[in-house]
Amino acid sequence: MAQWWRYLCSVSVSVVGLGAWAELARKDQQGMDIDVHEVAVLDDGRRLALHQERGFSTSATHMTADHAEQSVLTTVLPDDAEVTAEDHPWEWLASLIRNHGVAVTPDQLKAVPYVIEFGPRLSALLESGGTTLRPATPGASCAGDR
8 A cells, every 4th residue: 555655755856867876885804894875865955875785895904985986886886787788777776766655667777877976985085196076965864764
């Protein structure tokens, strides 16, 4: 019963962006763990947490922003990317967004920008390596985050 109620009560909104939020989970002499959450950004300003079960580990104790960005993209890349030539699992992401009551198709998702944001702990750790860091907006949160 809750499922149909969610769709009846949803306000018509559009997805205007997708992205990954990466944050330092652990750092010690053996390396670090980075949590990666994918989010959808709606035209009303809300951010929907799509999934939070991904991340990566490295034995490095220092990392550049470029290396972090590439590692995040590798983490969210579909397992069959070499076969499908898709850089994201569009159908799966669209279904996760529809579970929040937002109507969207894979083709619509392909047309919006994909942005990687670093949380404050990861931003503080990263060495710029000649690039400008783009930390997430302070105070921004994802619906469904802890």
